[in-house]
Amino acid sequence: MGLPVHVDPGDGVSAAILRWVLRDGQPPQRAREVSRVVQELPREGNLPLAALAAAVFADAHALDRSRPLGRAMARFLALRAAVADSISGGAARDSTVAPAFEFTDPLSTPAGWRAAWASAGVTCDAVSSQVLVLNLSLVGDAPAVAICGACPGEPTWLTLRSLEGSFGLASPQDVFVCENPTIVEAAAAMSGARSRTLVCTFGRPSAAAWALLRGLVPAARLHFRADGDVTGWSIVETFLTEFPQATTWRMPPGMTAFEEELLGDLLSDLVNEADQTE
Structure with missing residues (x-):
């Protein structure tokens, strides 16, 4: 899907992405939940998805693909990675606007789901697969x-x-x-x-x-x-x-x-x- 993402390639990027991800009338607490997860993402190495969910919400399934929060997080991470690639690749030279680019919904395939989380150092199905x-x-x-x-x-x-x-x-x-x-x-x-x-x-x-x-x-x-x-x-x-x-x-x-x-x-x-x- 084409996303006309208008962002400041600085601290405002994540906020703009989050606004887009939550644009379809999700409950007010969803933004706070996403922010809590982002704060607990691994700084180095890999962390299993269930372990992350349990650490943040005391519920190992809170970030599952079947949960609204899990789906919102995957889209947030995938779009954040795409914007970062666009900016680092020189697509965003204007200080206030990043051009529209093609973005594949990470929920469309299992591989997309895993890749979205992997972009933040989180692993899915590492042992069960x-x-x-x-x-x-x-x-x-x-x-x-x-x-x-x-x-x-x-x-x-x-x-x-x-x-x-x-x-x-x-x-x-x-x-x-x-x-x-x-x-x-x-x-x-x-x-x-x-x-x-x-x-x-x-x-x-x-x-x-x-x-x-x-x-x-x-x-x-x-x-x-x-x-x-x-x-x-x-x-x-x-x-x-x-x-x-x-x-x-x-x-x-x-x-x-x-x-x-x-x-x-x-x-x-x-x-x-x-x-x-x-």
């Missing part, structure tokens, strides 16, 4: 690097928190992505540490899954699949839009089979080429 992997060898300083290397051949859950920091593949390789953990379990049972790298979204991809896959590009040659129902095709199409260089994995147009029905073929694809020549 997970992705399942098998034989994923990483380099970097993120905790996931050590976690993945601890037990080759064992299916491993990575949290979004464990992906904080740098990580990536040491060299280009194929990475297969499926929807159902049954495929991971079967691959581990059949091939163990010899299986090719496998990532499982366990349904629709979580924030952790997105963070992992984005971190693996460009070294990863991604091959996606899911169940052949409407939801599965939606997942695959979303992946291919995000990663246009990726390919599907045994999922030709019109396929309706569920992954478990193709288990034998999928497992044969996951056998390491070196093992196939032995």
Whole structure:
């Protein structure tokens, strides 16, 4: 949406943003509540959203996406970050007026919600958001690097928190992505540490899954699949839009089979080429 935000690029910025966020007749106390939260935002490091809410309001859910205050705060933080970027980028040279610019409502997507809070050092779903992997060898300083290397051949859950920091593949390789953990379990049972790298979204991809896959590009040659129902095709199409260089994995147009029905073929694809020549 286009926002003609008229602000003084100084102390008046936050006040102007808050007036816009609360323009739709929200109760008078909302501005005071937002101000209380802003005062308690972390100065350094990261703070879980629930911990922030509990510290300020003695209610760990006070800033949830389902609460009016949580939604107002996310919009305030997202717009504050956008204005700051505009000013630092030279878009606001006039001392009293910042031009209109495009702003995406952070409530429109889960990623937008998380990004709004992340701009203020607050984390959402850092532990509850997970992705399942098998034989994923990483380099970097993120905790996931050590976690993945601890037990080759064992299916491993990575949290979004464990992906904080740098990580990536040491060299280009194929990475297969499926929807159902049954495929991971079967691959581990059949091939163990010899299986090719496998990532499982366990349904629709979580924030952790997105963070992992984005971190693996460009070294990863991604091959996606899911169940052949409407939801599965939606997942695959979303992946291919995000990663246009990726390919599907045994999922030709019109396929309706569920992954478990193709288990034998999928497992044969996951056998390491070196093992196939032995």
